[in-house]
Amino acid sequence: MIRVLVVDDDPLVCAHLEAVFGFADDIEVVGEAYDGAAALESVLRHRPDVVLLDLRMPGIDGLAAIPRIRAVDPPPAIVALTTFDSDHHIVRALHAGASGFLLKTTPPRELIALVRVAADGHTVLSPTVSRRLIETAADRHVTRGETLARLAALTPRETDIVACLGGGMSNARIAARIHLSEGTVKNHISQILAKLHCTNRTQAGLLAQRAGLRPPRPAG
Incomplete structure (x- = not known):
């Protein structure tokens, strides 16, 4: 329930x-x-x-x-x-x-x-x-450059994942898109939230939107 x-x-x-x-x-x-x-x-x-x-x-x-x-x-x-x-x-x-x-x-x-x-x-x-x-749900006093600098703490894999969060994708969709297990994606998201000092995946997704990140294209 x-x-x-x-x-x-x-x-x-x-x-x-x-x-x-x-x-x-x-x-x-x-x-x-x-x-x-x-x-x-x-x-x-x-x-x-x-x-x-x-x-x-x-x-x-x-x-x-x-x-x-x-x-x-x-x-x-x-x-x-x-x-x-x-x-x-x-x-x-x-x-x-x-x-x-x-x-x-x-x-x-x-x-x-x-x-x-x-x-x-x-x-x-x-x-x-x-x-x-x-x-548009971003703090308009923060520039795109400042947001990109904040995201620079992420690894390339984490950047791909946070871009997927910006696209509103679930863990299952992210896992399929970048060929990882859902458990691995969940662990990556926990690390991403800690690095970005975000409370939840929504806030991380907003940063990706502000920075103009786009989810990676599906392989093949």
Whole structure:
């Protein structure tokens, strides 16, 4: 079962999401919280696999709660859930450590599918959030040259892998593309995150996008 915590200051939204996930045999809503402080307490109590976190809440909002939840060991996947899709909020949520960004208007069937993807460790974005929002989700005060200098710490193999992360590829796709096992790819990604001081693969992928890296072409 995929354990989901729903965090939103509107109880009706929480009830709606719980009803949606009631149609999925492999997803269980283990708790609800109505602000960022309660969200952290609920994460520690219920140990969810995925946290659906509203960004705008009174008191400690979602953006402030993300790094606190990420500090839990092991951390759950955090998916920002909101009614708006501005570049600014996507940037802040992803750089804070969120694994994805879904609009509350995401259709129920797609929402269920995307929560499964998030639980599997992959980045998720609502289909209505265009690819442009990822490609521009970079700190505009940092130049491409400075980003390339940061990526220079990586080996050629790690550079290929981080380029694949920038392309939104899963571990399985990366493994097939560069002819490694999924386990080896996972180990490489852990080393990449440490070298780049990134919280998750989404942040590393944003660096690759900013630097203009492209995944290597398939062999043959």
